[in-house]
Amino acid sequence: MHDYFLFIGLPYVALFSLIAGTVYRFNSKKFSISSLSSQFLEKEKLLWGSVPWHIGIITILGGHIVAFTMPSFLQALVSNVKILYTFEALGLTFALFAFCGLIILFVRRLRNARIQAVTSNMDLVILSLLTIQILLGILIASLYRWGASWSTHTLAPYIQSIFSFRPDITYITNMPFVVKAHIAVAWLIILLIPFSRLIHVFALPLEYLFRLPQIVVWNSRRQEESVITAQIESESRRFFLKAAFGITSGLILFITGIADKIIPFFRGPELSKGEKGELLKQKLQKMKATIKQKELETERLTKDFIYISDLKNLKTDEGIYFIDYQMKPALAFKGDNGLPILYSAKCTHLGCTVTNKVKEGALLCPCHVSHFNIKTGDVIDGPAPKPLPKVKHILMDANNHIVVNIDKSKLDEYKVYIVKGENT
Ligand code: HEM
Numbered sequence: 001m002h003d004y005f006l007f008i009g010l011p012y013v014a015l016f017s018l019i020a021g022t023v024y025r026f027n028s029k030k031f032s033i034s035s036l037s038s039q040f041l042e043k044e045k046l047l048w049g050s051v052p053w054h055i056g057i058i059t060i061l062g063g064h065i066v067a068f069t070m071p072s073f074l075q076a077l078v079s080n081v082k083i084l085y086t087f088e089a090l091g092l093t094f095a096l097f098a099f100c101g102l103i104i105l106f107v108r109r110l111r112n113a114r115i116q117a118v119t120s121n122m123d124l125v126i127l128s129l130l131t132i133q134i135l136l137g138i139l140i141a142s143l144y145r146w147g148a149s150w151s152t153h154t155l156a157p158y159i160q161s162i163f164s165f166r167p168d169i170t171y172i173t174n175m176p177f178v179v180k181a182h183i184a185v186a187w188l189i190i191l192l193i194p195f196s197r198l199i200h201v202f203a204l205p206l207e208y209l210f211r212l213p214q215i216v217v218w219n220s221r222r223q224e225e226s227v228i229t230a231q232i233e234s235e236s237r238r239f240f241l242k243a244a245f246g247i248t249s250g251l252i253l254f255i256t257g258i259a260d261k262i263i264p265f266f267r268g269p270e271l272s273k274g275e276k277g278e279l280l281k282q283k284l285q286k287m288k289a290t291i292k293q294k295e296l297e298t299e300r301l302t303k304d305f306i307y308i309s310d311l312k313n314l315k316t317d318e319g320i321y322f323i324d325y326q327m328k329p330a331l332a333f334k335g336d337n338g339l340p341i342l343y344s345a346k347c348t349h350l351g352c353t354v355t356n357k358v359k360e361g362a363l364l365c366p367c368h369v370s371h372f373n374i375k376t377g378d379v380i381d382g383p384a385p386k387p388l389p390k391v392k393h394i395l396m397d398a399n400n401h402i403v404v405n406i407d408k409s410k411l412d413e414y415k416v417y418i419v420k421g422e423n424t
């Protein structure tokens with residue numbers, strides 16, 4: 001029950017709050033859309049905290065967005081072990097970077113009296129939630145390694161199901177507590193964005209690039225005012241010229257780079273006949289894969305039995321992959337008694353697909369090395385908490401009648417079908 005609240009109710013409340021709250025603040029309190037900088041109250045610790053925090057968190061959230069929006073692309077990348085290791089190491093490094101920055105910012109708010117005076121309760125709540133969230137992220141990355149791989153077929157479909165308004169929490173109900181807590185805290189942070197200084201993520205201060213620098217001075221020092229004004233003016237002019245030069249050079253390089261890509265885009269790629277053929281073939285393959293997927297879904301919605309294989313084609317040491325009624329991968333083997341054994345191939349740990357080769361009587365989940373007994377589906381070793389669920393199936397004879405009494409002499413004539421319903 002609380003899973004429904006945390007992973008369906010809370011996300012929609014959070015997204016509603018994000019959209020409605022942000023629109024409200026932009027319309028009625030436009031001036032407050034800012035991080036309400038405290039730089040002029042204290043700047044040294046701010047620099048040491050803010051820079052690592054922003055570099056770390058922006059990189060990590062960028063990684064999260066790629067994982068949620070392009071899971072197949074990420075999965076293809078991390079199927080190369082070297083890339084997987086690199087992503088994991090980079091994720092952890094940037095997380096530690098962000099964590100150190102955040103702690104410096106937190107301590108600064110608690111210990112500096114001037115900053116304390118401008119710190120609201122909401123600031124403390126947000127800083128605490130972010131600290132917990134980063135710690136949970138680091139825990140996941142260390143305890144449940146290869147997240148870049150297993151999250152693409154568990155967490156990514158969950159997030160996509162929320163955004164497509166077809167929420168499906170079955171992807172995450174069996175996840176460990178740390179992962180569930182990480183997801184719930186994320187929705188909580190999203191919910192609070194419009195009510196906190198995190199709202200500044202929607203207000204990129206681009207005008208600062210073009211504006212003259214401003215120095216804030218206390219107006220009690222009136223006698224120094226004219227000197228300071230003169231200094232500011234000359235400093236400003238020098239700064240403006242430097243900035244203008246930097247920005248113009250940057251823009252020229254940027255425009256040259258973009259033009260290099262855009263001009264060939266409008267001209268159209270000049271492909272040889274062979275390349276054109278290859279491109280068409282790839283498009284056709286993608287379309288066929290989508291059609292196949294839709295056909296599978298329709299078949300599962302409309303039919304009570306689905307053909308998997310002739311019993312004689314099943315093997316004891318190598319399974320045939322198929323898609324079960326939940327549209328998840330499953331495996332069919334032949335048992336020692338000549339009858340079929342069908343398991344869900346989704347590991348009960350974090351949902352990776354188990355391999356189809358039987359070694360020493362066991363099936364392996366390569367993500368965190370769990371072994372499952374091929375005869376019973378039970379966990380032999382590894383972090384998987386439950387056996388592999390069995391897929392309900394029946395046998396049909398040569399006349400397409402359901403076999404009620406198995407005739408051992410006719411096993412080669414039998415065909416294996418899966419039956420509508422949950423795996424057990
Ligand atoms: C406020 C939003 C979030 C923040 C600040 C955040 C932060 C982090 C951090 C700092 C890490 C550790 C660095 C890393 O290994 O990449 C991490 C890891 C992770 N996060 Fe998040 N996260 C957020 C939302 C989410 C959500 C919504 C999900 C899933 C639905 C998620 C899933 C994961 C996973 C699976 C990992 C482990 C990645 C790996 O081991 O490669 N995060 N997160």
Ligand code: FES
Pocket residue numbers: 150347348349350351352365366367368369370382383384
């Ligand atoms: S997903 Fe971790 S062992 Fe299978």
